[in-house]
Amino acid sequence: MAGILQQTPYPTSPLPTQDNHYRFALATLTSLFFIMGFITCLNDILIPHLKNVFSLNYTQAMLIQFCFFGAYGLTSVPAGMLVKKLGYQRGIVISLLVAGCGCALFFPAAAVVSYPLFLAALFILATGLTLLQVSANPYVTRLGPAETAASRLTLNQAFNSLGTTLAPFFGALLILTTVTVVDTEMTTADLTSFQAHEAQSVQLPYLLLAGAFLLLATIFSLLKLPVIIDEQAEHTADLSASPQKKSAWQHRHLVLGAVGLFVYVGAEVAIGSFLVSFMGEGHIAGLAEADAARYIAYYWGGAMVGRFIGAAVMTRIPAGKVLAASATMAALLVAVAIASTGHVAMWAILAVGLFNSIMFPTIFSLAVQKLGPHTSQGSGILCTAIVGGAIIPVAQGALADTTSIQIAFCLPFICYVYIVFYGLKGASIRD
Template structure:
């Protein structure tokens, strides 16, 4: 996601192929993100981690988004979208390849470094791909194109947990087998399980290198940018727009809530409903599918309901579902989380668009600030994990998403209203 400027792609005959290439990026980064919920229980078991320690996976990923938001925008401005996409793909691939030495050395911190490098690439790709996809065609159909591209992100959310669980979580020893081993043998066995990630991430890295080469040899349409009025005085001036400040806060809490729900789902489901890890991963795939359906349905409903009204309504419903996730037991807790996933679907793009509305010359800084607020995905899951470890009850961790959806409800109710900055 980049500064929301009016963009026009120069006439070209390869719009369709360029659009397909760019849309593939949405699927790839969605697939990578949605492998993280598989990595968390896998690494938690392999390295005998607490829930809080295992959430460092998310911290590594979303800290990279925070740190790369402004540099990614500079790369696009300095070198253009094509070079930016290639740089992002190469970072992405490098991080994937680093999983091999991480598994060989059997160091948890090495895995975190690999994830951080991958996420730097993802941040650059998201900064480039969203506005570029919207610009590949007539301006009046930009929203439809972007929603079509984003739907492949939702498709990845449905497929990645199901595929990842069968490639990664089915490898290794059962708890019963581990309990019969000596302490030394058990440590060796658990550490060796980390090696099951090498093949899938090596394949992912190779695919990314191939796509980077295709981009390098493809002539893409050039985007011409038109200014949006007087340039912003500073990033602090942009924050004088109260609805932007509200939006940054809402996006921080939304991303933190989404990551908490998705990344800790398998750990949650095995405790609250007694599911196996593979079965829990299948339900996580259903979460991704409902997220995808929710995005399509929400886009349709916005023809009849104001986006901020729908946002507040969905946030209110999720507050109630979080209460169920905290207090109930058995499969009803899983159904509550499935509902949360459905009603989260519209939140990121809706918060984003409402946050940067009518910013004028502050749009560039405003967009970067909203992207930087993704750091909520690095912080709030750790709070979730801390509550879970401190109380011995992972269900109480859902106090974090409950509080987050309360902030989003307030944004959709009043915080979205635009006011002129000074």
């Protein structure tokens, strides 16, 4: 095949002789899932930091997540079209280059101390990650038998959680270590100097990440990974089995799965975004920002542990049942965090991460089942649903501004209730 990347095509259906190719591809993809998790979790450190630097309220601070996850809503469908045209591997390379550019823009944003420029950099970074999600997630589900797709994607997502577990320590060390609090009696000159000093603390971390993205783009442009092709036989079989379905939108389990991903990502991001502020409340733990940031690792670390466990469990128990059970436990823990105080509330909300663990890969895998030639379109739709991470945190921020952080956790509770429904009923495929 002529083009930027030289690749050897392999058919969609897995054969024994392809096992080594598939294992190699899955192993290399773990690095991508790691860095996606790392970058996403850094937002949880960036939010309280920039909130302090620019004296923002909760709603304004949540614009960070709005711009970051808003990119998924605006660019996922075009990304799906691009991946369908160029292939999964080329999509991965392009996504890494775009994300690297977004990280590099943090340097001028900090230099001129501009919150809008920070938001623009986050949007570009997230655009790259959107394309990466659209490329990598369906690629993993198709590198092997359909029956174990959820388990396979959950295992790769475990490395995403490894990134989210390490990111808080990285962010606390390089961003929050020297943070100071705005003094209301500061002169204009002192405030300008304070903002410049604090904003510059993000330059080094994001330049390092820009370099990492560039390195990964170079590596993936040189690798020879298997090409997954929708064979004509598969296309014909799918259309003859369900001739009326000419679009992914006509698959009920996909549409309900997109809603499930919307509320799941929204709940996960909203909880993570408020952890530092929640643990800083006097009636919860009264922790300083740098100390609270380290506890975020328990939230994301729980997700990592849960994904390794879930990958094994779902080889024996139907994925839908595991999803419903996990969402039930997450809802109960959020309810405990709302109704209690002190360390009980703190550890309850942190423990939600353990049960969040398998939700994204499981919902994604269940939703793209038997889409056949509509898989790329379905992947784009599902990644568009990640925009829930932009909308629900902002809504929770507005609720926190008018009530309290604790009461605002009612929104994630409602989200988990819907996921219980999807696991038990919504994921069923109806011809």
